Amino acid sequence: MDDSGSAQTGSGIYTAPRTDVSQNQGTFRIHFNFPGRAVPGHDDHGYGPLATVVESFMDPGTLIRMHQHRNEEIVSWVPDGVMRHDDRQGNELVTDSEHLLVMNAGSGFWHAEETLADDPPLRMLQIFVRPHSLDLEPGIQHEPIPDQVRNEWRHLLGPDGCDAPLSVRNDVHVSDCxxxxxAATTLPSRPGWDTYCYVFEGAVDVGETAVGYTESALVTDDGDVPVTATEDSTVxxxxxxxDAPVTREGTIGR
Structure with missing residues (x-):
């Protein structure tokens, strides 16, 4: 284990505790999870195209005023509650457990986020992907996602041209379960690619490695790796x- 708390606990499996990188803005609080920090000595806080996975909290009646993002792909995953979005393109969107939001910020995209006073407290993930090129065409995707089947992975998004409901402009696939x-399942994988997983709720064993609430694991070995829940869990x-080409000039996800 190094000073960051990351550790290699088995062949090709690196774990990291809950991040200590956070910001507290009162009714809006965020915790930055950096997948590259799971690997001791890794020279990048991100891992390939995945810059950071941000655990975000918004109390009821919170407004994050209109602001701009550039050169990053931002995925808003809301397992419960609602996140309200509006932007300078005239979109007024509600993201919840049945929808996913992807902002392909490109050369620049302005948006605001809000919870109303009678909305429930919100805890979500905002996922920052590094695009393959700078100053791409900006846009937004807001789509329904398939119903969740317990104990099975649900494919949410992937690179342009894949069969997922939404896409980002680099080589990252995202699934939830x-x-x-x-219950047990097999961690999603692709030959020659690596898999990072984040435990949003509960606790699991990745292979023989325990990964608890808000902890994460990075698997760099090929082959099937079992994921077994030691309590009801969301992963x-x-x-x-x-090895995907990346840019590192995003507003947040550098």
Missing amino acids: RLDAG VAFVIDP
């Missing part, structure tokens, strides 16, 4: 091409 206590998995 709600596992019942005692998000990111399958990443570590």
